[in-house]
Amino acid sequence: MFFGKSLCIATKHKKEQVLAPLFKGLGFNVCVAKNIDTDILGTFTGEVERIYTPQLTLKKKCELALQRTQTDFVLSSEGSFGPHPSIPFLYANEEHLLFYNTIDFTEIYARYIFTETNFNSQEIHSWEALIEFCKQVKFPQHAVILKSTHTKQIQLVKGITSYAQLKEAYQHLKHNSNVVIAETDMRAMHNPTRMHNIKQLAKKLILKIQSTCPQCNLMGFDIVDSISGLPCKNCLNPTPTVLKHIKKCKGCNFMQETLPSHNLSYQDPMYCDFCNP
Template sequence: MFSGRQLVIATQHDKEKVIAPILEKELGVQCLIPSGFNTDLLGTFTGEIERNLDPLSTAREKCLRAMEVTGCDLGVASEGSFGPHPEMVFAPADGELLIFIDKKQNLEIVARKLSTVTNFSGQQVRNEQELMDFARKAQFPSHALILRPGKNAATDIVKGIVNEADLRAAYDTLFARYGSVFVETDMRAMYNPMRMQVIEQATQLLAAKMVSLCPKCRTPGFSVT
């Protein structure tokens, strides 16, 4: 049903590095990435652009847009959400959702993975010692950081910081201007290996559902709930 067909992965944040190998192996598809595709138009983690849709609707819209610009009738998109775990409220959680759409077969399959393996965090810092303490706990520099004047500031945001010199320089600039700095983990997939691992796990769940057929109608996506 899927073997030999092209499948577009709706991403600009390198998610294809963990999604494509699994889907190509399990489904026999040929994955491609849309050139110049901007998923930030549907919302950013830092809030400059608000996400107006729920995670599933956002992922679906990403997928359909990527399918439209590439002409593919197979597509996959993901969307992440971060916050307190629904059952362990004092533990942060990464919720990853993947959606697969097959226009030819009029098929939509969704997989979800909720994990406490995340460094998702943020803190207002008043000096460099607090900054570096946060960085160490966040597993910097293997995991990037973001600096901005305050938690909800939508301007003067410095993203994708991956070395100490840039971190200190950005901190000094913002602190001199605002007198305080908010530091947070950069949750974009290409800057957060822990998140990338959860996306990989969600992709494995998706692939398993896609090769699971309904015993009666033989439609992919069968699962026992």
């Protein structure tokens, strides 16, 4: 399908390590965007505020790459971190990928919320507390950031990956401020857990790319809506569980119903609002 086509990966944080092999497997000639600074669209550490939605940021990253390299397709990635939207006291990593076709301007988007993340930050008052924090966040395989906000100017040391660097940065920042904040470095090349999540999402994106419309053959034939109401095994009333998905083609609007991956005909009464209110 893509044999001999060119694909540019819009990244400055080494995401090609996991993305390039997967897309080479589809037949693409893969390159990495040269000298693009995706940090101008926002950084995790807040020096540059994120002003666009993830989807618009993905598009802007593709445009940055295309200013320097002209390819048939562009792939961009974006992540965010914070409290899980539905599970209390748990952090989550939401990842987004955009596959952009520069020939017909179509795009395929994928996102997923992962609970696998070391995302964390903590106010540090002693070297021992810092060591304890670092152990929790899988340092030194995962990098950390130290910062102090003693003055209005935030002082930051990013990408710390050794105990020697950690000590030097800690002593330097502590000298200026009583409070030092330790954070996980979420940039992909410094965070193997995040890199793994990006790889998992890329596999989902590839499934979407390979799903083509039965009517017009356009790629990205995908679920646009889900209908709940799987019947309860006991009372046969509809439950909140998904009954079917609707796939729709962005080109010709062809629609098709598909069954959800749970493969159930009935739901356990435990999840029924009538049997178990």
